[in-house]
Amino acid sequence: MAQSTAIVATTLSKSFDELKAVDAVTFTVARGEVFSLLGPNGAGKSTTISMLACLLRPESGDATVMGYSILDDPQAVKACIGVVPQEIALYEDLSARENLEFWGKMYGLRGAKLKQRVDDVLALIGLTDRQKDRVDKFSGGMKRRVNIGVALLHTPDVIIMDEPTVGIDPQSRRHILDGVKDLNRQGVTVLYTTHYMEEAQELSDHIAIMDQGKIIAGGTHDELVTIVGEKDRIEMELSHSAPELLSQWGALEGVEAVSAENGIVTVLVNDSNRILPHLFGAASQHDVRITSVTIEEPNLEAVFLHLTGRALRD
Amino acid sequence: MKIVAIAVKDMKQSSRTALVWVFMFVVPLGITLLFYFMFGNIAAGDEFELPQTAVVLVNQDRGSLSGGGSMGATVADILQQEAFAELIVVTESADADAARDRVDKGEADVALIIPPDLTDALLQGNGSATVELHKDPTLTIGPALVEGIVSQILDGFAGTTIGTKVTLEQLEAQDVAITAQIAQEVGMAFSADAQTPPEALIALSTPDNQVEQNPLADLLAGILGGMMVFFAFYTGGATQQTILIEEERGTLARLFTTPTPIRTIMGGKSMATLFSLIGQVVILMGAGALVFAIDWGEPLPMLLAAIGLILIAAATGVFLVSMLKNTRQAGTVFGGVLTITGMVGLLPIFMSGAGAPDAVIFASLLVPQGWAMRGLTLSAQGATVTEMLPTFGVLLLWCAVFVAIGLTRMRRRFA
Known part of the structure; x- marks a missing residue:
């Protein structure tokens, strides 16, 4: 195994009854990079990282983390990873410090080193002043920060973060994203799952897009965007629903794809400047008024739409 | 030691839950205290104090003994002895009607009227005299007491009369001339004996090694x-239930992502259960001994009973939790199963006054609580270690079965 590789997942598969949650997933995460698994809810991201964290045993395939096999040496794998679960996993009737001390002991820290690491992490997550407060008195964002802090106590080589920004306020979200960047600057490898395209785009060196248990695309942001051929994305809101209009738009030359979700119509086009007048003209013919228009350069959302025919947020 | 860290963490969490303190200590001690107040005065053997009986004594006895005084005066002296001071208060009166009137008005409990010929009747043995006891009809114990004392005195005097008669007859049979002086001297000698308390012919004694009885304890x-058995099983279940709570809150899964073996995690939780139970049993037994003067038995049998209780309560917790899917089920199962089995197991203690029927004892031994209670009862009754061993052995057998089933199911669940 090359020293530059932190994680190597090879044809990992896992089923729950009839559902194939993860289907032969293969990817590689280099040391010191931020690698994101991007996909909608139910895509198989959490199941994949549960296998990497040795919580679930794969039906087939294997993976190595820092050279240790998740099948053959799970304790060694666990020692070199820090896991940030999607839900808050803390003892709410204990204080922030008591939580960190307990989890530190579970990672094998003792005595002065434990105390030092707890102090360091409390400073890192900005909760030194509130360290003696019980966690159940904290806001959602503060709990998230402690939740992340637990995974940093033993200075792991790899941190696995499962959608750590779900359901929190923008300020705490910003704090977490900046924290991930700081960790990465310190050389920590981060495996990050999210269904927020913006987060993956901002944080990641490499991204794997997952859908229905499979990785459907992977690479850097720029590499992924080329999949949709540098297409522009036009989002429109219409005065009322008109399926025949969408069919007509889809047939226009230069239009790659048309989809409608939650009252918003998304159209992928080669050149928005050239197509827009035709879109307005067709709408006029069907007595449909376009109430808002947004034009975006190619992004991961467009890639997902291009690959699956569905919006990522679904 | 990770296992200790997990145990300490669990106990720290438990200690911050008020309900835990309530069920572990407050309720068992509270119920015992309730019984203490209900039965304390009677069972503790506190002295029952009779009210003093007010006696109006009318001594009309005109007889005279050779040494002076009369039988009536002797009765009056005896009634006013220090020995009876707590039971009766005697006031003397010269007027019999006035004495009866005081009783009728409720100013006195008993009027004791000694007739004028009492001494003569007793000394000469040829007459009869009647002592009148006029009493408040609403009273029973006080007048009966006075009647008993007076009867005893008069019986003594009657014995004097009989003794005098027999002696004089014997003297006459031996041709001794009976003069008035001799007759009176014989009568005086017997009456003197009658006034002297006889020495006890049978001495009552208490063996030195007899166990001091304390019915209240x-x-x-x-x-x-x-109560200790009943709530110890709840403690065992509740502390093991933290596995389900942690599973639902995600901390158990997070523990599994740390380099901590599953057996260490489960061991830590079991250790917390054992420590909690040890604390509960030690404190309750200690409080029982110190506050309620309960004698739990000799040290070794008591230790066996306590260990048996702790182990079976913990094992039952492991077994029950392994059967449950979530904490909602736990509430139902602990509320139902532990309450019913607990009540069945403790049935004999509520029938101990009349002696529990064999069927009840048999039913109680169908559940582990019954065996745990049996161990404590045997120890408190002074059983030896040898006598304790069968019960302790059965408790260990219950533990082995419960733990084997529980651990097997847990291993499958978290593998």
Whole structure:
């Protein structure tokens, strides 16, 4: 195994009854990079990282983390990873410090080193002043920060973060994203799952897009965007629903794809400047008024739409 | 030691839950205290104090003994002795009607009227005299007491008369001339004996090695022992239930992502259960001994009973939790299963007064609580280690079965 590789997942598969949650997933995460698994809810991201964290045993395939096999040496794998679960996993009737001390002991820290690491992490997550407060008195964002802090106590080589920004306020979200960047600057490898395209785009060196248990695309942001051929994305809101209009738009030359979700119509086009007048003209013919228009350069959302025919947020 | 860290963490969490304190200590001690107040005065053997009986004594006895005084005066002296001071208060009166009137008005309990010929009747043995006891009809114990004392005195005097008669007849049979002086001297000698308390012919004694009886402590030993067994099983279940709570809150899965073996995690939780139970049993037994003077038995049998209780309560917790899917089920199961089996197991202690029927004892031994209670009861009754061993052995057998099933199911669940 090359020293530059932190994680190597090879044809990992896992089923729950009839559902194939993860289907032969293969990817590689280099040391010191931020690698994101991007996909909608139910895509198989959490199941994949549960296998990497040795919580679930794969039906087939294997993976190595820092050279240790998740099948053959799970304790060694666990020692070199820090896991940030999607839900808050803390003892709410204990204080922030008591939580960190307990989890530190579970990672094998003792005595002065434990105390030092707890102090360091409390400073890192900005909760030194509130360290003696019980966690159940904290806001959602503060709990998230402690939740992340637990995974940093033993200075792991790899941190696995499962959608750590779900359901929190923008300020705490910003704090977490900046924290991930700081960790990465310190050389920590981060495996990050999210269904927020913006987060993956901002944080990641490499991204794997997952859908229905499979990785459907992977690479850097720029590499992924080329999949949709540098297409522009036009989002429109219409005065009322008109399926025949969408069919007509889809047939226009230069239009790659048309989809409608939650009252918003998304159209992928080669050149928005050239197509827009035709879109307005067709709408006029069907007595449909376009109430808002947004034009975006190619992004991961467009890639997902291009690959699956569905919006990522679904 | 990770296992200790997990145990300490669990106990720290438990200690911050008020309900835990309530069920572990407050309720068992509270119920025992309730019984203490209900039965304390009677069972503790406190002295029952009779009210003093007010006696109006009318001594009309005109007879005279050779040494002076009369039989009536002797009766009056005896009634006013220090020995009877706590039972009767005697006031003397010269007027019999006035004395009866005081009783009728409720100013006195008893009027004791000694007739004028009492001495003569007793000394000469040829007459009869009647002592009148006029009493308040609403009273029973006080007048009966006075009647008893007076009867005893008069019986003594009657014995004097008989003795005098027999002696004089014997003297006459031996041709001794009976003069008035001789007759009176014989009568005086017997009357003097009658006034002297006889020495006890039978001495009552208490063996030095006899166990001091304390009925209240025995009663409370059953109650507190029962409560301890009942709630120890809840403690065992509740502390093991943290596995389900942690599973639902995601901390158990997070523990599994740390380099901590599953057996260490489960061991830590079991250790927390054992420590909690040890604390509960030690504190309750200690409080029972110190506060309620309960004698739990000799040290070694008591230790066996306590260990048996702790182990079976913990094992039952492991077994029950392994059967449950979530904490919602736990509430139902703990509320139902532990309450019903607990009540069945403790049935004999509520029937100990009349002696529990064999069927009840048999039913109680169908559940582990019954065996745990049996161990405590045997120890408190002074059983030896040898006598304790069968019960302890059965408790260990219950533990082995419960733990084997529980651990097997847990291993499958978290593998």
